[in-house]
Amino acid sequence: MRKTSTATAFLAGSLLLSACGSSATESSTSTTDATAAAPQTVTIYSGRNEALVGPLLSQVESATGTKIDVRYGDSSALAAQLLEEGDRSPADVFFSQDAGALGALAKAGRLSTLDSSTTGAVLKGYADANGSWVATSARARVVAYDPASAPEAETFTSIDAILDPKYKGKIGFAPTNASFHSFVTALRVTKGEAGAKDWLTKFKANSPQAYEKNGAVLAAVDSGEVSLGLINHYYWHELVAEKGADAVNAKIRFLNADDPGALINVAGVGVLKSSDTQDAAAKVVAYLTSKPSQQYFADETAEYPVVAGVTTDKHDLPDLASLTSAGIDLGQLDSLEATLGMLDEVGLT
Amino acid sequence: MLALIPLVYLVIRASEAGGGQIMAILLRERTFALIGRSLAFAMTVTAASVVTGVGLAVLVARTDLPGRRLLAALAPLPLAVPSYVAAFAWISWLPGVSGFRGAVLVLTLCCYPFVYLPVLAVLRQSDGGAEEVARTLGRGPWSALRAVTLPRVIPAASAGGLLVALYALSDFGAVSILRYDVFTRVIHTSYSASFDRTPAAVLGLLLVLITVCFAAGERLARRREVASVAAGSARPPARLPLGRNRIAAVLATYSVLTLALVVPGASLLFWFVTGLSGGLEWDRLLPALGATTWFAGLGAVAATLAAIPVGVLAARHRGRLATGVEQAIWAAHALPGLVVGLAIVFLGIRMLPGIYQRTPLLVLAYVVLFLPAAVASVRASVALSSPRIEEVARSLGARPGAVLRRVTLPLAAPGIGAGAALVLLTAMKELPATLLLRPTGSDTLATRLWSHTGVGAYAAAAPYAILLVVLAVLPTFALMRLTGAWGEAAEQEARS
Numbered sequence: 001m002r003k004t005s006t007a008t009a010f011l012a013g014s015l016l017l018s019a020c021g022s023s024a025t026e027s028s029t030s031t032t033d034a035t036a037a038a039p040q041t042v043t044i045y046s047g048r049n050e051a052l053v054g055p056l057l058s059q060v061e062s063a064t065g066t067k068i069d070v071r072y073g074d075s076s077a078l079a080a081q082l083l084e085e086g087d088r089s090p091a092d093v094f095f096s097q098d099a100g101a102l103g104a105l106a107k108a109g110r111l112s113t114l115d116s117s118t119t120g121a122v123l124k125g126y127a128d129a130n131g132s133w134v135a136t137s138a139r140a141r142v143v144a145y146d147p148a149s150a151p152e153a154e155t156f157t158s159i160d161a162i163l164d165p166k167y168k169g170k171i172g173f174a175p176t177n178a179s180f181h182s183f184v185t186a187l188r189v190t191k192g193e194a195g196a197k198d199w200l201t202k203f204k205a206n207s208p209q210a211y212e213k214n215g216a217v218l219a220a221v222d223s224g225e226v227s228l229g230l231i232n233h234y235y236w237h238e239l240v241a242e243k244g245a246d247a248v249n250a251k252i253r254f255l256n257a258d259d260p261g262a263l264i265n266v267a268g269v270g271v272l273k274s275s276d277t278q279d280a281a282a283k284v285v286a287y288l289t290s291k292p293s294q295q296y297f298a299d300e301t302a303e304y305p306v307v308a309g310v311t312t313d314k315h316d317l318p319d320l321a322s323l324t325s326a327g328i329d330l331g332q333l334d335s336l337e338a339t340l341g342m343l344d345e346v347g348l349t
Numbered sequence: 350m351l352a353l354i355p356l357v358y359l360v361i362r363a364s365e366a367g368g369g370q371i372m373a374i375l376l377r378e379r380t381f382a383l384i385g386r387s388l389a390f391a392m393t394v395t396a397a398s399v400v401t402g403v404g405l406a407v408l409v410a411r412t413d414l415p416g417r418r419l420l421a422a423l424a425p426l427p428l429a430v431p432s433y434v435a436a437f438a439w440i441s442w443l444p445g446v447s448g449f450r451g452a453v454l455v456l457t458l459c460c461y462p463f464v465y466l467p468v469l470a471v472l473r474q475s476d477g478g479a480e481e482v483a484r485t486l487g488r489g490p491w492s493a494l495r496a497v498t499l500p501r502v503i504p505a506a507s508a509g510g511l512l513v514a515l516y517a518l519s520d521f522g523a524v525s526i527l528r529y530d531v532f533t534r535v536i537h538t539s540y541s542a543s544f545d546r547t548p549a550a551v552l553g554l555l556l557v558l559i560t561v562c563f564a565a566g567e568r569l570a571r572r573r574e575v576a577s578v579a580a581g582s583a584r585p586p587a588r589l590p591l592g593r594n595r596i597a598a599v600l601a602t603y604s605v606l607t608l609a610l611v612v613p614g615a616s617l618l619f620w621f622v623t624g625l626s627g628g629l630e631w632d633r634l635l636p637a638l639g640a641t642t643w644f645a646g647l648g649a650v651a652a653t654l655a656a657i658p659v660g661v662l663a664a665r666h667r668g669r670l671a672t673g674v675e676q677a678i679w680a681a682h683a684l685p686g687l688v689v690g691l692a693i694v695f696l697g698i699r700m701l702p703g704i705y706q707r708t709p710l711l712v713l714a715y716v717v718l719f720l721p722a723a724v725a726s727v728r729a730s731v732a733l734s735s736p737r738i739e740e741v742a743r744s745l746g747a748r749p750g751a752v753l754r755r756v757t758l759p760l761a762a763p764g765i766g767a768g769a770a771l772v773l774l775t776a777m778k779e780l781p782a783t784l785l786l787r788p789t790g791s792d793t794l795a796t797r798l799w800s801h802t803g804v805g806a807y808a809a810a811a812p813y814a815i816l817l818v819v820l821a822v823l824p825t826f827a828l829m830r831l832t833g834a835w836g837e838a839a840e841q842e843a844r845s
Contacts, residue, residue, distance in 0.1 A: 043789060049803045071706075071789045072800060076541035077687055081785050083546065084695040088702060090789070104544030176525075176538050212525040215805050225444050238805045242624050340542055349379065349538070 040280040041067040045082060046095040047075025048267060053095065056296045060287050066280045075101045076178075082272070083108055092275035093284055095267075098178040099135070100336060102268050106132035111270040112278060118286045123320075126266060126306045133270035136288045137303035138320060139232040141183055141263045142252040144218050150227040156253050159187075159261025162228055163202045171208040172217040172229040175348055179214065179232050179265050185339045186260035193342075200346040208348075215239075222250040232265060237302035237315060254318050264320075266306070351655070351717050355681040356557065358692030362550035374548045375555065380535065387532035388559070390452065390524075391517040397457040398513040401605060402464025403506050408598055410472035411494065413588045415595075420602055421469070422826055427609035428462040428774040429821030431795060433522030434814050435459050435609075437802070438616035440526060452529040456517050458609040463516065464509030466771055467726045470763035471505045472498070474733055477586030490589045498586070504571040504732055505764075508725035511567040512771075515560060515683040515721075522780075532556070533685050540687065549688065556683050564679040568672075614818070617811040624808020626801070633797060638816060641777050641793040644708065646824075648715030649773035652723045655716055656768055660727025661757060665736060675724070682721045689718055690782035697786075711786045715776045722775065723768035730764020731757060774821050794820070 046053060050072050061068045071091070073081070079101035082089055094111075096102045105111050111132040119127035119134050126135040143162065145153035149170070153161075162171055174180055187196040209226055211217045217229040218239055229250075236252045255262040269288055271281045287293060294305035298312035304320040305311075343349050363371065374380070408414050409421045427435075436455050439446045446454065475498055483493035521533040532552070539549040591598050621627050663675045681689060693714045697705050704710045734757070742752045758765065780795045787793065792800075794813045801810035 050800050051804045051806060051809075069789050072796075073784045074541075076544065077781065077784065079544055080540050080546060080687075080691055081694050083544075084691050085698050088698045088705075090706065100542075101544065176534065176541065178541065181542055210528065210530070212528070216526070219441070220444075223444065235805070242626055242805050242807065244625055337543060344377075344379070 040277050042092045043069045044093045045071050045078045045091045047078050047097040052301050064283045087274045089274050092281040095269045100178050102133040112273045121289045122306045133268045135266035135268040135306045137297040138264045138266045142233045144221045144229040144231050144250050144252050146227050157256045158259050169207045170227040172220045172226040173208050174213050175210050186263040190260045234302045352678045355689045355692040359550045359553045366547045374551045383532040391514045393453050394456045394517040395510045395514040398461040399510045401461040406468040425462040429818050431778040432459040435613045436523035436526040438613040447528045452524050452527040460513040463512040466767040467505035467509050470767040473763050505729035507567050507570040518683040553688050560683040620807035621811035626806035627808030637792045637794045637797045645776035647712045648776040649769045652716045652719050652772045653769040656723030656727045660724045663728045664731035686781035690785040714782045719772040722771040726764045726768030730761035734760040
């Protein structure tokens with residue numbers, strides 16, 4: 001065993017000397033001389049996919065004059081990594097796919113408080129109440145449907161419609177996905193605990209088919225394997241981008257604004273407390289909520305902008321103002337725990 | 350020591366929970382049901398993989414099967430196909446391939462090389478003399494193979510089987526795509542839904558416990574080890590004629606390879622041709638290719654070097670120390686890559702901050718993750734040659750170091766080569782730990798593949814998956830040739 005560790009230590013040592021010098025992640029410039037000419041490096045841990053935000057982050061780099069290193073990963077894995085790294089984390093900014101991961105870091109006291117000009121730039125309700133993070137874009141929950149087997153879904157207004165026994169075994173959902181969990185939280189907020197549990201029990205009785213994630217649910221609707229699917233709207237736009245509009249069979253239906261099935265989920269961003277480039281990191285965050293970035297989300301990722309006055313003609317989307325969030329704090333973990341508990345009780349995990 | 354990193358981490362995290370909370374996590378009805386499912390699943394995949402792996406190795410190494418050289422080289426390649434890619438390829442082609450049966454099929458096709466490679470190495474090493482003796486005693490050629498050679502294959506097959514079982518137990522990506530709900534899902538949900546690392550750690554320790562039981566079972570299975578004194582002067586055994594079963598054997602081998610390689614390959618090509626995101630981004634493809642080769646190559650070298658002392662120790666000594674070391678190496682092997690990766694994040698940033706998110710720490714992670722594969726292969730090969738040969742060398746005045754260098758290791762070369770190939774092929778496709786630990790900004794083929802499939806851009810993803818398999822061909826060829834596991838050198842020698 002000693003031989004083992006000696007050999008490995010030797011190997012590790014020689015690699016350290018010879019191999020990697022290029023990808024320095026430390027940014028040693030202190031915040032006091034942020035105005036110095038040398039560009040600072042901001043390291044972003046991004047749970048959002050490179051294909052979606054890569055071009056935007058290059059844009060941020062040139063607009064703010066800050067060098068940006070991005071580490072792409074899965075939002076929840078990155079959140080766990082940041083929690084394990086603690087105060088030594090090389091990350092300055094966390095760009096998350098969902099509010100839950102940001103909420104977890106905020107709760108652990110790992111996020112700095114953002115400047116009120118940044119949190120104030122977005123629509124009301126789209127920043128953390130304590131200013132720990134701010135939303136950068138929004139997506140709506142929708143019902144995807146196969147027009148051949150469920151044409152009536154075109155006129156659905158409430159999520160209760162899917163409880164009809166004729167859809168038994170014909171509904172796809174992603175029970176482990178964060179966006180489904182926030183939908184259930186919205187159910188609890190709008191219908192009360194008993195009402196939500198009743199809805200979930202009926203839903204379970206309809207034998208919904210569990211898939212790994214939203215994309216897989218939509219693929220199943222598209223192929224006619226199931227008739228209805230609970231997803232976020234932009235997955236449909238991704239599928240159209242990959243297959244072409246004519247080759248996509250599935251359609252999506254936006255439900256009534258006050259229905260929990262029309263919940264708005266957000267992606268968001270926060271600055272790590274342990275970052276030694278607070279000012280530069282704050283500038284990056286501010287840029288992500290600025291008009292050019294918001295226009296990017298509207299045009300390129302078919303998401304909803306979170307500041308007023310940004311519109312797009314590239315995608316046919318209902319106005320965000322007509323879809324109101326169910327008024328729940330998406331980053332609130334205590335509420336999430338209760339949601340998971342209820343799902344566990346009903347047996348939908 | 351390295352192997353214990355994940356355990357230390359899990360104990361630290363789990364100890365944050367009180368006894369009551371730990372019991373609450375463990376006693377959930379769902380936990381037990383899922384453990385049962387996971388165990389049944391892992392055992393079925395293992396049985397199927399052992400049958401496939403041993404069958405293929407015997408046909409390739411010991412019979413006059415037509416095209417056996419090509420088969421020998423192609424058979425390990427499914428190991429380079431990430432199991433989640435294979436799963437997606439299958440389910441997008443045949444949506445019915447889901448649930449228990451689908452998951453068993455896909456995982457078996459991905460995992461049988463864990464058995465095939467070490468068994469092939471052992472068959473290449475074995476001596477024809479023993480079978481000839483059996484034949485002079487009146488046994489037919491097949492009966493001699495069964496009586497003399499197959500028992501010698503058991504240690505390699507059971508070690509490979511253990512690797513398969515633990516892979517099946519730890520896999521998350523493929524089974525979730527195939528919609529078969531297993532135990533690892535609870536661990537992943539604990540991270541992704543509640544961002545709570547404590548229940549994940551408690552459940553991880555449970556997985557460690559199961560692994561230790563599996564490993565102990567495996568040791569029992571290979572209690573009857575048969576070493577050969579004559580290994581030093583072995584000559585290749587005769588190839589057995591398949592006779593009338595030839596056609597059946599050809600059909601069986603080619604259908605396994607078709608299912609394991611052609612189906613995912615055809616799916617990938619289909620995506621590439623039909624998808625709109627298709628196209629070759631050479632400026633990303635080539636660096637990813639380079640990084641994959643570099644990281645996985647270093648991982649294979651480091652894991653093999655580390656495996657040699659452990660493998661020799663485990664094969665030659667039966668003491669408590671040897672057993673303990675071997676057990677410790679296996680203990681963390683059924684943990685999902687994400688858990689092992691987080692353990693290395695936790696300890697790496699505190700103890701080795703200078704190499705955090707740099708190549709050496711990633712290589713270290715590969716060693717922790719894949720050491721058991723290398724050790725199993727080395728151990729099985731070393732155990733084949735009798736310690737008597739080493740004793741003779743020592744009695745002739747050779748020092749222990751020289752005995753190891755000039756006697757033990759050359760005899761075990763095919764097994765060492767097979768072990769290195771196993772690590773290389775599995776490290777190339779590793780995803781969760783690579784995502785956490787790679788140098789910021791650098792990408793491997795597997796991380797690019799993940800990135801594209803993450804937004805449903807399957808056409809853009811396809812070249813990366815295809816390249817992973819193509820990249821696997823060369824080192825596999827070279828390693829098998831170099832170490833004689835392919836048996837060409839020996840056969841040529843016999844012919845001349």
